[in-house]
Amino acid sequence: MEAVSRKTITVGVNGEQYEREVDARRLLIHFIRDDLDLTGSHIGCDTGNCGACSVLLDGTLVKSCMMLAVQADGAKIETVEGLASEGELNGLQQAFSDHHALQCGYCTPGMLMSATALLRENSSPSEEEIRKAIQGNICRCTGYVNIVEAIKAAAQ
Amino acid sequence: MLLREVEYARPASVQEALRLLGANDGARALAGGQTLINVMKARAASPDVLVDLADIGELRGIELGSDGTLEIGAMTTYSDIIGSAEARARPILGEVCNQIADVQVRNRGTMGGNVCSNDPTNHLPPLLVAIGATMTIVGQNGERSVPAEEFFLGVYMTAVGPGELLTKIFVPPGKGDGFASVPIGKDGTCIVNVAASLDGGAPRLAIGCVDAVPVLLRPDSAEDDAVRAAVRSANLDPPWDVHASADYRRHLAEVLALRAVAQAAGRT
Structure with missing residues (x-):
């Protein structure tokens, strides 16, 4: 095996297989947004602090700005685009809408993925568990109260 | 952010990883990347080759x-x-x-x-x-x-x-441990942190954030006075920044040492 600066990778995103040649230096979030044109996942801070780029990688919540695309070779990725089906919001998304859990909406894709990861592991989280689960996601509009309410409602 | 150009390999064995690391002076091991990718963005580190350890x-x-x-x-x-x-x-x-x-x-x-x-x-x-x-x-x-x-x-x-x-x-086995910190925000970067262990006979204290490496102290006992004396006699010379002065870090080292030891003592 030799190190390469460009590589063909295969990833499954929201159930669809993609094969692309990418630079080794390309961040996963840029691959998702610019190469695959899935612009639901956002870039907020690009320093690993804000969580707007959060996606599920083989079922595990990660920040896609702190990974290279080549590290995801062979992985299954879930992004916010995979939540709704046939134009219908899923229960969590609907709860965010019902509880006014977003204002500008920039953090929402990451919040939804963090909440998705939490609810898969823990179907009836306490408020403290919800707050711990979204600690890596910064929202500058809502003050978090309605986000926590929405996740609580979605859990029920 | 666009990183500087880099080469990448994901070997499947330690031997292969060592070969790749040894083949280029600018090669670095990539573990979880939660520090390295960020410092590469800031160009504080610019490895020529990343050897990803994920498949080992x-x-x-x-x-x-x-x-x-x-x-x-x-x-x-x-x-x-x-x-x-x-x-x-x-x-x-x-x-x-x-x-x-x-x-x-x-x-x-x-x-x-x-x-x-x-x-x-x-x-x-x-x-x-x-x-x-x-x-x-x-x-x-x-x-x-x-x-x-x-x-x-x-x-x-x-x-x-x-x-x-x-x-x-x-x-090694043990249960009589404590850890106390003052972070920047909950679970944030530590301003000072102290770990304590009372398992191996004499207490062991290690203070973080106050020097280039953890400062290991062995107080005579787990009594408050002994812990305070050990921290004071270390003559810590911590760095200062926007979050805390050197004096405040020195103060925290003593307070957090007491807290870490108290937590450890409650578990022995």
């Missing part, structure tokens, strides 16, 4: 030996530790890992990455020094074992030399 199965996992010693692979993530039944043999490990950053970072960040980056504000260097962990380092010329207190050499510098890899961390 022998670097992952937690095993509990019959004598109670935990053997932890360097690529074991914080989340792995938190969720591991074996790791509960030394409960402080999971408790401290659960205070590092956030879910996303804990899912990718590794034990080995945390100690090898040796940022003076990291949680695990003082913890592993206090609880008397031992690190296994492998290079082309074989394997050696280094106690945690000799592992950390300077800011961002450890006993892992060029072309070498940290493969395992051994943690």
Whole structure:
């Protein structure tokens, strides 16, 4: 095996297989947004602090700005685009809408993925568990109260 | 952000990783990447080659030996530790890992990455020094074992030399541990942190964030006066920044040492 600066990778995103040649230096979030044109996942801070780029990688919540695309070779990725089906919001998304859990909406894709990861592991989280689960996601509009309410409602 | 051009390889064995690391002076091991990718964005580090350790199965996992010693692979993530039944043999490990950053970072960040980056504000260097962990380092010329207190050499510098890899961390059995910190925001970067262990006879205290490496202290006893005296006689000369003056860090070192020892004492 030799190190390469460009590589063909295969990833499954929201159930669809993609094969692309990418630079080794390309961040996963840029691959998702610019190469695959899935612009639901956002870039907020690009320093690993804000969580707007959060996606599920083989079922595990990660920040896609702190990974290279080549590290995801062979992985299954879930992004916010995979939540709704046939134009219908899923229960969590609907709860965010019902509880006014977003204002500008920039953090929402990451919040939804963090909440998705939490609810898969823990179907009836306490408020403290919800707050711990979204600690890596910064929202500058809502003050978090309605986000926590929405996740609580979605859990029920 | 656009990184500088870099080459990438994902070997499947330690031997292959060592060969790749040895083949280029600018090669660096990539563990969870939760520090390295960010410093590459800032160009504070610009490796020519990244050797991704993700596919090396022998670097992952937690095993509990019959004598109670935990053997932890360097690529074991914080989340792995938190969720591991074996790791509960030394409960402080999971408790401290659960205070590092956030879910996303804990899912990718590794034990080995945390100690090898040796940022003076990291949680695990003082913890592993206090609880008397031992690190296994492998290079082309074989394997050696280094106690945690000799592992950390300077800011961002450890006993892992060029072309070498940290493969395992051994943690002896024990329960009488404590950890206290004042972070910037809940589970944020530590301003000062202190780990304490009362298991091995004389108390061991390791203070983080106040020097280039964890400051190991051995107070005469776990009594408050002895702990205070040990911290004062260390003549700490901590750095200052926008978050805390040097004086405040010195003050915190003493207060947090007492808290860590009190927590440890409640568990022996």
